[in-house]
Amino acid sequence: MEFRKTTEADLARVAEIFDGARETMHAQGIDQWTDGYPAVSDIRADIADGISYVLCTDDGEIVATCAVLLLGEDTYTDICGGAWLTESSDDADASYVAVHRVAADKDCRGRGLASRLLAEAAVIGRHAGKISLRIDTHRDNKPMQGMLARNGLTLCGEITLHSGDRRNAYEKMI
Numbered sequence: 001m002e003f004r005k006t007t008e009a010d011l012a013r014v015a016e017i018f019d020g021a022r023e024t025m026h027a028q029g030i031d032q033w034t035d036g037y038p039a040v041s042d043i044r045a046d047i048a049d050g051i052s053y054v055l056c057t058d059d060g061e062i063v064a065t066c067a068v069l070l071l072g073e074d075t076y077t078d079i080c081g082g083a084w085l086t087e088s089s090d091d092a093d094a095s096y097v098a099v100h101r102v103a104a105d106k107d108c109r110g111r112g113l114a115s116r117l118l119a120e121a122a123v124i125g126r127h128a129g130k131i132s133l134r135i136d137t138h139r140d141n142k143p144m145q146g147m148l149a150r151n152g153l154t155l156c157g158e159i160t161l162h163s164g165d166r167r168n169a170y171e172k173m174i
Contacts, residue, residue, distance in 0.1 A: 085171045
């Protein structure tokens, strides 16, 4: 498998993967990504910012995607009901790599693709001098929470998104 940056040519396939993820979460009763997020405009912005990645099979088929942020996440500044494993005094100089918008092709779920995305993001983080990986998910997204636990991430508390929605926040030393 190849893990690489997303290109404009990948846009439709990445949007298709997000559509499938939204359908799956809706069918499971998870109230996450119900408003069309991530939209094509979000994917384009991630590509332009150089933070969007895809995981491809050996024959080049895109089967999973995520965003990898090295400059911190402003919604991670305040955590409630717990504490991060690491503290960063200035998010612009964050000691962690943040992972967002994790999704796998709905026909490829259960094959460890999300785990592979996290492993690849950790490699990027380590190469950038980061000491931990952070991610958040909806409190009802039990499949994602299970995957995070299997990959050694610790539930640290809750963060609040700009929308006001709360998310479970996880971290792992890398």
